[in-house]
Amino acid sequence: MVLNCLVKKLPSLSDVSIEHGVEVEEDEGWKMAPSNFLSIMEEGSSRYKAVWQNRDERWDFLQDHDPELIKEKKREEVEEEIRVQVDELMQRKLEDLRLAVDGEKSGKPKKGRKSDKKKKTAAKKKIPEMEEDLTPDRTIDSLYRELVEEGLLIKAKTVNLSDYVGEYSYLGTTLRQVDVEPMPSLADVRQLIALYGILPLGSQTVHEKAPLVKALLLAGPAGVGKRMLVHAICTETGANLFNLSASNIAGKYPGKSSLQMMLQMVLKVAKQWQPSVVWIGDTEKIFSKAVPKAELETSPKRLEKILPKFLKALKAQDRVLLVGTTNRPFDANLKLFCKVYQKIILIPRPDYASRFVLWKHIILQSGGEITNALNISCLAKLSDGFTQGHIVQAVQAVLSELRLLQMTRKPLSTDEFVTSLAMQDPVYKEEEETFKAWYAKTPLGRARSRALAGSTKAGKGKNKRK
Structure with a gap:
């Protein structure tokens, strides 16, 4: 009892530090950024409380439409329309009064040198290469038909994201305790595909509020389901699928101008019929350090210089996603590769x-x-x-x-x-280690290693203070 009373009377560590001016270091670690969707949820909650929470609906057994709510909404629309009409009438009366007083119409644009200078500067502004319309006299339907006939616009297979079967890694925390970073599980991959691919493409609100992701790379050994995930994104969002793989565009639209027109057509149709997914299979061939002799005929490096311009032409409001798949990402030039693909999902073999x-x-x-x-x-x-x-x-x-x-x-x-x-070749440990080493060199891998190093330092400092 006496010991308990003494412990209760002892000041806390924070009190001692405040009294004696000793600064106690806070644990440094990853902190979650404020959510962009919290305001929307709060607005919906307040609207529910104001309209529906205390509303008596015992009389509405069939749950039909509420005429009073419809009248209130329509009343606001009518008020806005009448306000516009009244403003127009008031402006006309004001013009008539000015004519009567001054004898001349007000609001005439004055011609001067400034307007001429503005016209000259507007004419001097150069239109970006991919935003220039190379097919102004053609309709979207004709462009759509041509892309289908050329095999660039293909039909996505009906695959749901739930068909990508996989479990969570239940040993992840145990491995981290012994300083071993586990590979992501298939359930983690499925969640990342939903966050970066399906949700932004399927909802315009999420696309505007969430961080903008224009390009997504799926890297992993052959057979882990990269192509299946591309088709799952299109199925879940109802998106069009454009195939710009090196093997698919080989021999089509030869020359620099024709290639630019092809990408401009894809961009134009993809923006018009949103959402859209632009898929590039074996994308490491575009940024490969040395092209094998057997693949020289397909010209895999055609898109190397023009692909960044294609991404630059995508605006924040466009629900168009570039998805690349690769079995050998370590064959590509890492700097150019990571410049195009800002998000990389490493897909491992199943546990x-x-x-x-x-x-x-x-x-x-x-x-x-x-x-x-x-x-x-x-x-x-x-x-x-x-x-x-x-x-x-x-x-x-x-x-x-x-x-x-x-x-x-x-x-x-x-x-x-x-x-x-037993008749098939597995993914050996050496190949998996190669993927890990490659991912550690990417910007995302380096940021992850820095975060892990910071968390371990914070944990050691905390143990020392204890």
Whole structure:
């Protein structure tokens, strides 16, 4: 009891520091920026409280329209229209009075040298290269038709974001405690695609309030679902999909002027029919350090100089997103690469939890049945290092039409899938480390390492003060 009373009477650390003028350092770490959507939510909450919270709706059993609310809204619109008409009438009367008093009309623009100078300066202003309309005499429908015929505007596959199956990394915090930074999980990738791709493209309000992202890069080994995520963005937002991959535009619109006209057509149609996604597959070839001889015919570096101008022509109000996918980002010139793609999402191979869910989901989706003879946990352990594409190929190779007919008398076994999986090459540890080393050199990777270093220093300083 005496000890408790003494502890209660002792001043706190903050009190001692204030009395004796000792400055105590605050923990430095990442602080969340103020939300741009908080004001909208507060406005909606206040509107609900003012209109609907205390409203008696017992009489409105069918929940029909409320005539009084409609009258109030329409009354404001009518007042605005009448106010404009009254202002026009008052201006006319004022002009008549001025004519009667002064004998001349007021408000005539005076001709002078300033207007001539303004015209000359306006004529001297140069229009940016990508904003110049090279097809002024053509309609949007004709441009749309030409892009479809040339294969630049393609139909997106119907893929939902929920079809990209993956679990959270439950061991992430445990690995961080032993100074090991874990790879992002597939659930993290799915969340980032929703934040940077789907929400800004699907909602004009979110696009205006959220930080502007013009270009997004999906990097990872072959088979992790990069192309699937591109189609998922288009499906969830109803966006048009333009394919500007080097292999797709090879031999089309030759020459610098024709290439500029092609990109101007894509930009014009994409802005007119928003939202739109411009996809560039194997985008590292555009910024490659040395082009292989086998790919010289496709001219993969055609878009290297004009792509930054294309992004510059995209304004803040345009719901157009450039998405690049790459299996080998380390082959590209890092400086030019990161100058175009401001956001980079590194997609790893799936971990155990994601593989367990994937095997179960794909087998059931392909028409198979899971019995006691099929050990999903064993398959998830044995498939360590394999991607989602490898697992899909293994399941499709086993579950043929004949095998599905035999399933009633011969259930699926683990050995069948292991044999099919062993015929494919996994993603080795060296390749994964190469991706990690490349990402650490990017601006986002460097910022992440600085943030981690700052948090560890803050933690050590806190322990010392304790």
